[in-house]
Amino acid sequence: xxxxxxxxxERDAPVVAPELLNKLxxxxxxxxxxxxxxxxxxxxxxxxxASHTFTGRTDRNAVMFGSAxxxxxxxxxxxxxxxxxxxxxxxxxxxxxxxxxRPVTGLETMRIRRNGRPDAELANxxxxxxxxxxxxxxxxxxxxxxxxxxxxxxxxxxxxxxLEPAIGPRIGISKATATPWRFRVPLTT
DNA sequence: AAAGAGATGGTCT
DNA sequence: GACCATCTCTTTT
Numbered sequence: 753x754x755x756x757x758x759x760x761x762e763r764d765a766p767v768v769a770p771e772l773l774n775k776l777x778x779x780x781x782x783x784x785x786x787x788x789x790x791x792x793x794x795x796x797x798x799x800x801x802a803s804h805t806f807t808g809r810t811d812r813n814a815v816m817f818g819s820a821x822x823x824x825x826x827x828x829x830x831x832x833x834x835x836x837x838x839x840x841x842x843x844x845x846x847x848x849x850x851x852x853x854r855p856v857t858g859l860e861t862m863r864i865r866r867n868g869r870p871d872a873e874l875a876n877x878x879x880x881x882x883x884x885x886x887x888x889x890x891x892x893x894x895x896x897x898x899x900x901x902x903x904x905x906x907x908x909x910x911x912x913x914x915l916e917p918a919i920g921p922r923i924g925i926s927k928a929t930a931t932p933w934r935f936r937v938p939l940t941t
Numbered sequence: 942a943a944a945g946a947g948a949t950g951g952t953c954t
Numbered sequence: 955g956a957c958c959a960t961c962t963c964t965t966t967t
Contacts, residue, residue, distance in 0.1 A: 793961070802959070812952065829960050830950030836959085847960055879960050924959050 754774055755897055756908050761839050765795035768839045770917045770935040773850055776856065776907040777835075781886035784861045788853030788885070789911070789935040794922045796836070798845035800814035801927040805845030815893045817845045823916040825882070825892040830831050835890045837896060838907065851923075851934070853881045861886075887940030914938055 756775075756847030770793070778787040796803040804826065815824040817836055824836040824847050840846035853875040855862055858917035862874045862884040880902045880912060882888065887904060918936040920928055 796959075804959080807953085810952075819947095824957085827951060829948080829958065831948065832958060832960050851959090883961095918961070921963070926958080 754819075754908060756906060758819070758821050758897055761897075762836065763843055765797050765837060765839045765848050766933050768837070769793040769795040769933065770803060770839065770919075771913050772906075773913045773917055773935060773937050774851050775913075776909050777850065777853060777881075777885070778905050778907055779885040779887050779891075780903045782885075784858060786858030786861055786885050787856045788881065790852075791848055791854050791910050792850075792852035794849040794851055795838075795933040795935075796849060797881075800931070802922065802925040802931075803845070803847075803931075805847075809845070815847070816847045817821045818845055818893070820898045821895065821906075823887075823891055823894040823896055823902070825887065825889050827889065828879060833882040833884050834878045835885075835887060849855055850881060851875050851878045852936075853884070855884065890932040 772790050772793050775790050776787050777790055777939050798805045799881050805816050809817050819842045820839050822838045824831055824838055828834045836847035838847050843903045854872050866884050875884045894904045896906045914937050916940050919932050922933045922934045
């Protein structure tokens with residue numbers, strides 16, 4: 753139980769992505785605390801054609817070039833928000849996209865935010881989990897390691913990352929589609 | 942069960 | 955003006 757140190761994140765995204773599995777993402781928005789266990793991630797690096805940072809630093813992706821352990825939020829398709837954890841050394845331009853959570857606390861609020869959708873569909877996608885937690889561009893750049901000062905944090909509650917995560921190609925991209933940088937917690941029996 | 946299309950807006954060429 | 959790190963609803967097998 754406890755916080756992860758910043759050095760823990762100062763490694764390449766493809767290394768951090770599988771290790772983020774089973775960590776808790778906690779968000780306090782509007783006085784309500786919601787949390788979920790991270791069950792699917794994707795890695796994006798600076799020399800990766802599918803990454804927002806591939807063509808260099810811009811206003812939008814500036815956070816990705818910042819220090820590790822911060823939250824990079826962007827608007828996807830003009831409708832949804834997607835949450836990323838910045839990794840690597842300062843100036844690197846790497847991040848891990850959080851693709852799915854298993855809801856742990858704040859289910860009632862999540863159901864409302866997700867418009868009464870079935871529990872299985874509360875946070876089983878990158879846009880869905882952002883909506884369920886109530887996180888949007890307001891939290892872009894938030895420090896995920898501080899004592900909840902930002903309202904969003906990643907916590908290690910002692911559940912280890914899976915020894916053999918399911919690995920596959922990333923989803924929803926048109927470049928570098930063969931790179932196997934998507935990681936999932938294996939289906940439990 | 943699978944495939945298709947519309948929504949919707951910031952970012953970049 | 956094109957392109958999306960998506961989601962949901964509708965239409966078609």
